[in-house]
Amino acid sequence: MESNYAGIVRNNIEALYRRLPADLAQRTGAKKDAGGKVFTLDAFGKSCRISAGGIFLDDEPQTDVLGILISLYALNAIPEEMVIEPWKAFKAFPDVMPYVGAFTSHTEQILIAYEDKIKKNRTGIVSTLNGDPDHGSDGGDYSFMVRPLPKIALCYIVYEADEDFPASVTCLYSSNANHFLPNDALADVGEYTSKRILELLRVRATIN
Template sequence: MSDNYTKIVQQNLHKLYTKLPPDLERNLPGHRNGQEFMFNAFGEKCTITPRAITLGDANYPAIHGILISLYALNATPEICLLSPFKSFREFPDSMPYVGAFTTHTEQLLEPHVPDIRKSAALITRYFNGEDVPVQGGGDFAFTLFPLPKIALCYIFYEADEDFPASVKCLFSNNANRFLPIDGLADVGEYTSKKIVDLICDVNSPS
């Protein structure tokens, strides 16, 4: 991570562990081993400790550490309410981030729709997701869980003779209860980037 991101993560961890919630394991939800908390995040095994956050076995985008630490700080007993799914713009205070969300979460995937369809099973398995009935149109859809209580429903429209391919990304109904709104925008962006990485790995020459 960059120094600035590392400092932010350390500040968040200090705040979390200074007054560690007794029910954090249940609220994430995750598994506790002493002062370590383990759960799946962004498709990888995640471990939170007083000093650091680890994600999988390799380096990961710096923003992930901030998002995971914020998710832990915002953990509540509320359950994830999947439906009715909400568009990003339906959440309060989302307007400053709508343009970037559209570009970096939805439009980013549009050139890859055919490959995403071919790899849908891989993508849903990676994110502990599931196929879902298409909501309000679309040619195919799935729901992913980048964080245990935050679900993203992606709806894909394939290109035809009249329209290019397009993508909608919807959030579980109460996703804003578990992260600030700018954090939700980043969750969408980095989930979509990981989808692109997965299909590029599948399509790369062996």
């Protein structure tokens, strides 16, 4: 039996291909094949393929949340360039308050216990997640930029623990990230990017 997630991915793909935008490659930052019906891009640090047959990451079909997020990105992205700065807190986007609590716990707080591992491995994290080592923030003890989708970038700002304060992690979005996804999916991009970071560190996320 098809799962609810798989059904959503299928419905999104069917909606996309019923009226396939001629400029979908430009909208998503993807490359299209010679026939103009298959699109490839980097997503969450993996090779992604969008076709009428579904969403694939490293040739594995995506019938879960990542499939939903990527299909929504294809449906919602507009022909506009990504504007990275000024970085924006998730709560600074319009109408996101219902999602702020979950975003904080699922995107930022799950990384705090691993900030030392993140610091040691951030070069590899940035490389895998298509980031830019020179495009972080001046804040924190260190920061780094990753790009889970071609037109959505995230900046993680990390404060290390000291004798006065515990460690903390803040995740900011590229300035116009909300032009490419609805708010709930935008929050999920943060969550699943953080989970991907933990996957790269080979640790299990714990959400209270």
